[in-house]
Amino acid sequence: MAPRVRTVLAVAGAALLVKRALRRRIQASPLWPMPALEEPISGRPRTRGLRLTVAARETVADGVVQLRLEGRELPRWEAGAHLDLVLPSGLVRQYSLCGDPGDASSYTVAVRLVEDGRGGSREVHEELREGMEVEVRGPRNRFPLVSGAPAYVFVAGGIGITPILPMLRALPEGAAWRLLYCGRSRASMPFLEEVEKFGPDRVSVVEGRAELGGLLGELAEGTAVYCCGPEGLARAVEELVPGVRLERFGAVGSAGSAFEVELRRSGRVLTVGADSSVLAAVRAELPDTLYSCEQGFCGTCRQRVLEGEVDHRDELLTDQERGDSMLICVSRARGGRLVLDM
Ligand code: FES
Numbered sequence: 185m186a187p188r189v190r191t192v193l194a195v196a197g198a199a200l201l202v203k204r205a206l207r208r209r210i211q212a213s214p215l216w217p218m219p220a221l222e223e224p225i226s227g228r229p230r231t232r233g234l235r236l237t238v239a240a241r242e243t244v245a246d247g248v249v250q251l252r253l254e255g256r257e258l259p260r261w262e263a264g265a266h267l268d269l270v271l272p273s274g275l276v277r278q279y280s281l282c283g284d285p286g287d288a289s290s291y292t293v294a295v296r297l298v299e300d301g302r303g304g305s306r307e308v309h310e311e312l313r314e315g316m317e318v319e320v321r322g323p324r325n326r327f328p329l330v331s332g333a334p335a336y337v338f339v340a341g342g343i344g345i346t347p348i349l350p351m352l353r354a355l356p357e358g359a360a361w362r363l364l365y366c367g368r369s370r371a372s373m374p375f376l377e378e379v380e381k382f383g384p385d386r387v388s389v390v391e392g393r394a395e396l397g398g399l400l401g402e403l404a405e406g407t408a409v410y411c412c413g414p415e416g417l418a419r420a421v422e423e424l425v426p427g428v429r430l431e432r433f434g435a436v437g438s439a440g441s442a443f444e445v446e447l448r449r450s451g452r453v454l455t456v457g458a459d460s461s462v463l464a465a466v467r468a469e470l471p472d473t474l475y476s477c478e479q480g481f482c483g484t485c486r487q488r489v490l491e492g493e494v495d496h497r498d499e500l501l502t503d504q505e506r507g508d509s510m511l512i513c514v515s516r517a518r519g520g521r522l523v524l525d526m
Pocket residue numbers: 475476477478479480481482483484485486511512513514
């Protein structure tokens with residue numbers, strides 16, 4: 185073969201390899217279809233996303249849509265697990281799986297529209313239609329059902345019933361359990377009919393504010409207590425049962441005392457309000473700051489900390505990573521002030 189032809193073939197081969205490597209790198213991005221330009225920030229392997237089809241979409245309560253996402257030979261999951269949904273805009277949101285864990289061809293999630301939320305639920309309600317493809321990652325389970333407890337007590341607030349429903353179905357026959365299911369109104373509570381079929385001996389449904397003392401006041405030794413619902417409900421249950429297993433949703437626990445953050449490279453000093461987050465304060469000054477889930481799951485908002493002690497509230501960083509960085513969507517200063525490398 186002529187040297188010139190050999191050179192052309194070698195260059196073409198190298199270009200192909202580079203193109204494939206780039207494609208793999210981009211598709212591994214936590215923000216796909218946006219490219220990832222750095223190594224995985226958590227240092228943990230990423231779960232490869234699956235592209236599923238929205239096979240069915242149904243309103244199951246006021247302001248709640250249920251989606252059935254179809255695929256083939258889907259990864260298994262157990263009661264309490266959630267799925268990351270990568271929305272068409274690139275936002276990543278977590279939703280509890282509420283279907284049948286034995287169904288390897290579809291996942292089911294239910295999503296409440298949060299009017300003044302951060303945009304994820306609105307996008308699900310307004311953009312996702314039957315027949316569309318959507319990327320999912322996971323499932324992952326941070327809220328597993330323990331086996332063999334002498335008794336179980338569940339407290340669900342509104343859409344918080346979603347991870348709990350598969351738990352009720354998974355409990356062995358004869359298990360001792362009670363559920364308190366509360367919500368704004370019956371019409372706003374998804375899966376009410378199915379839940380009430382378990383019978384009034386086990387299920388109490390409350391419209392409005394629930395009185396928790398009766399159910400949680402005197403628990404038998406070893407009772408496993410689970411709660412999923414809005415922050416106010418989760419806090420109230422936690423006060424009565426410090427060992428409760430909680431699945432929170434919304435901007436998890438990002439509130440606290442006000443403090444200052446210095447952005448050293450930009451030369452700015454910001455005040456983070458008691459009810460606000462570092463991310464919100466930073467984005468007011470630097471609107472291009474990257475973020476995605478706003479719940480301490482994805483790692484997109486990770487920033488290097490130069491000075492100050494951090495109150496880490498995320499679910500993602502390792503102890504080593506926490507040594508010099510923080511997820512600014514949920515974590516805060518542990519008193520005093522923080523200096524970030526931004
Ligand atoms: S935006 Fe996802 S961890 Fe902060």
